[in-house]
Amino acid sequence: MTDLKEKAIYGMIWSAVERFGYMLIMFLSNLFLARLLSPDDFGLIGMILIFITIANIIVDGGFASALIQKKTINDRDYSTAFYVNIIIALFLYLLLYYSAPCISNFYKEPLLTFLLRVIGIVLLTNSLSVVQIAKIKRELNFKYLGIVSIVSSFLGCCLGVACAFCSLGVWSLVIQMLTISLIRSIMLFVTSSWKPSCYFSIGVLKQQFSFGSMILLSNLIDTIYSNTLPLIIGRSFSSKTLGLYTQARTLESVPNQTLTTIVGQVTFPIFSKLQDEPDKLLNGLRKTTRCLVYINFPLMILLIIIADPLFRILYTEKWVEAVPFFQIACLGGMLSSSIQLNNSILLAQGFSKLFFFSRLVKQLLGFFLILMIAFIGNLWWLMIVGTVLIPLLFLFVSIFYTRRVMPCYGFKEQILNIGDILLISLLCGCISYVLCDYVFLECIFIELCMKVVVYCFSYTLISRYFLVEEFQIFYNEIKQLFVKLKSTKMHL
Numbered sequence: 001m002t003d004l005k006e007k008a009i010y011g012m013i014w015s016a017v018e019r020f021g022y023m024l025i026m027f028l029s030n031l032f033l034a035r036l037l038s039p040d041d042f043g044l045i046g047m048i049l050i051f052i053t054i055a056n057i058i059v060d061g062g063f064a065s066a067l068i069q070k071k072t073i074n075d076r077d078y079s080t081a082f083y084v085n086i087i088i089a090l091f092l093y094l095l096l097y098y099s100a101p102c103i104s105n106f107y108k109e110p111l112l113t114f115l116l117r118v119i120g121i122v123l124l125t126n127s128l129s130v131v132q133i134a135k136i137k138r139e140l141n142f143k144y145l146g147i148v149s150i151v152s153s154f155l156g157c158c159l160g161v162a163c164a165f166c167s168l169g170v171w172s173l174v175i176q177m178l179t180i181s182l183i184r185s186i187m188l189f190v191t192s193s194w195k196p197s198c199y200f201s202i203g204v205l206k207q208q209f210s211f212g213s214m215i216l217l218s219n220l221i222d223t224i225y226s227n228t229l230p231l232i233i234g235r236s237f238s239s240k241t242l243g244l245y246t247q248a249r250t251l252e253s254v255p256n257q258t259l260t261t262i263v264g265q266v267t268f269p270i271f272s273k274l275q276d277e278p279d280k281l282l283n284g285l286r287k288t289t290r291c292l293v294y295i296n297f298p299l300m301i302l303l304i305i306i307a308d309p310l311f312r313i314l315y316t317e318k319w320v321e322a323v324p325f326f327q328i329a330c331l332g333g334m335l336s337s338s339i340q341l342n343n344s345i346l347l348a349q350g351f352s353k354l355f356f357f358s359r360l361v362k363q364l365l366g367f368f369l370i371l372m373i374a375f376i377g378n379l380w381w382l383m384i385v386g387t388v389l390i391p392l393l394f395l396f397v398s399i400f401y402t403r404r405v406m407p408c409y410g411f412k413e414q415i416l417n418i419g420d421i422l423l424i425s426l427l428c429g430c431i432s433y434v435l436c437d438y439v440f441l442e443c444i445f446i447e448l449c450m451k452v453v454v455y456c457f458s459y460t461l462i463s464r465y466f467l468v469e470e471f472q473i474f475y476n477e478i479k480q481l482f483v484k485l486k487s488t489k490m491h492l
Contacts, residue, residue: 018146019258022153027254029157030247033172034315036164039243039322045173046246047107047234048116050227052123055092057219059085059127064134065347066212073138079199082131089127096120107234111170119174125181131196132188148187156180214356215347225363229386232374241379247315248325255299256333259292260340271348282406285345286417292337293418294463294470297425300330302455305432309448325383332387335395338414342398349405358401365397366390424466428459 034042063081067073097117104112136145160176168175234242271281303310304327311323346355366386373385396411403410432455436447463470 014142014146018142018149021146021150023254023258025150025153025157027251029161029176030250031314032161033164033176034247034319036161037169037172039240039247039319041170041173041243042246043234043239043241043243044109044111044115044170045119046230046242047109047239048103048112048119050231051096051103051116052119053227054220054223055096055120055123056126057223058092058216059089059123060130060216060219063209063212064130064137065215066207066209067131067134068138075194075197076199076201078131078135078194079196080201080205081134082196083200084205085127085130086124089123093120093123096123107239109239115170115174119177122177122181125178125185129185129188132192132194135192135194136188148184148191152180152184152187155183211350214353218356218359221363222359225367228367228370229382232370232382233379236374236377237379244319244322245325245383247319248322249329251314252303252326252329252333255303256296256330256336259296259299260337271344278406281345281348282409285341285406285409289338289341289414289417290421290470292341293334293421296337297334297418297421298428298455298459300334301425301429302432302452303327304330305429305455306448306451309444309451312444313448324380328383329387332391335391338418339391339395339398342395342402345402346405351405354401354404358397362394362397365393369393420466421470424459424462428455428462431455431458 063084067077067081097120100113100116103116104110133145136142156176156179159179160172163172163175230242230245233245271284307323307327307330308320311320311326315322343355343358346358369390370382370386373382376382399411399414432451435454436451
């Protein structure tokens with residue numbers, strides 16, 4: 001248990017390095033690209049990414065999760081999954097290639113045909129690394145995965161920004177995506193200790209599909225649903241509006257998805273190893289949830305408060321119309337961590353069918369609500385329902401299904417577990433707004449800094465006295481980190 005705990009901590013640290021490193025590189029790249037390109041360029045990519053994302057989910061096929069979750073595994077399992085991924089990727093690329101004109105006509109954007117045919121190559125390159133990534137995660141070797149991710153994203157982003165400086169427009173974004181995918185796959189394939197053997201088993205495929213099929217269907221439904229809103233915005237409004245929405249969601253996802261992904265990548269294999277120890281599993285879930293929302297809640301509220309000066313400084317005035325999109329997205333982002341952890345429990349316990357049905361119920365409800373609002377034709381009602389009200393509904397559905405597996409962790413218990421953190425986060429938001437928003441400041445940079453300082457100071461002060469456990473956990477970890485750094489410098 002001690003060894004597993006050490007691996008979990010080490011894995012979480014390197015997972016954090018990987019995600020923060022990747023997101024930082026993508027964020028900086030996006031800053032340059034947003035200044036060099038137009039909202040229409042981002043909107044065009046947003047239109048075709050819907051189809052690429054769905055295809056990537058099918059390429060994975062749920063086999064990666066099946067490989068991670070399986071208790072005992074051998075080369076036959078890895079090789080079978082590898083060849084299946086390649087075959088599926090090739091089929092889907094050909095499907096996208098020949099359906100590209102239809103997609104272009106749907107959006108009434110002629111350029112999309114060629115764009116989709118070129119960017120679709122990422123399906124082939126991604127298929128080469130699915131098994132390698134699953135093997136790395138299973139072994140909790142997040143250090144190796146982090147290095148590969150950071151190197152590939154850095155080189156790809158550099159090339160993308162260089163292309164933007166050369167006035168290649170939307171093709172800069174295409175080249176960036178292709179380069180990142182290609183370099184990552186080559187690095188993983190060449191340097192990995194595992195190589196595919198000449199082995200393919202129908203029996204092994206059936207075993208993997210038995211578990212992975214439900215995850216595939218669940219992820220597919222989830223992806224289709226999550227892209228329904230961009231699809232409607234792109235079709236009903238304009239490429240500029242979709243570009244503004246895409247940029248807002250991109251900035252919101254930097255902190256939100258980074259935190260969620262870090263915890264999700266590490267907790268799934270750890271929770272899987274604890275699937276026969278329900279008490280330890282429940283205790284781990286409670287502590288993980290509180291630690292995650294302790295960071296996520298105040299971060300999302302702070303971003304809502306500083307949204308206007310933040311966009312003006314980072315993206316210039318041409319992107320200021322994206323501020324309301326960003327603020328609404330941050331409200332919904334407060335719920336994503338709790339939803340993710342409830343889903344991880346179902347998968348870790350091996351309830352892939354229950355996981356599938358929970359997502360199916362959520363997506364059907366969400367899809368129905370979005371279509372109803374879409375008929376109204378009001379963009380802001382569409383945003384509020386799609387990014388706030390529906391995620392809230394998703395949380396309640398997730399808790400409902402989690403309770404069937406863990407009866408002692410239902411609605412009441414989860415709300416009580418994080419309720420105090422939410423209240424303190426909102427209180428600090430009010431303090432920052434009242435103290436800073438009514439002070440006339442000519443410099444938007446000073447305005448942003450004041451709001452950040454006031455919020456962080458009040459949150460730290462209040463949590464010190466009301467959230468002693470979470471505050472102490474992070475305080476001790478930071479303190480130990482500084483001690484280690486100081487010790488390292490002394491030895492040098």
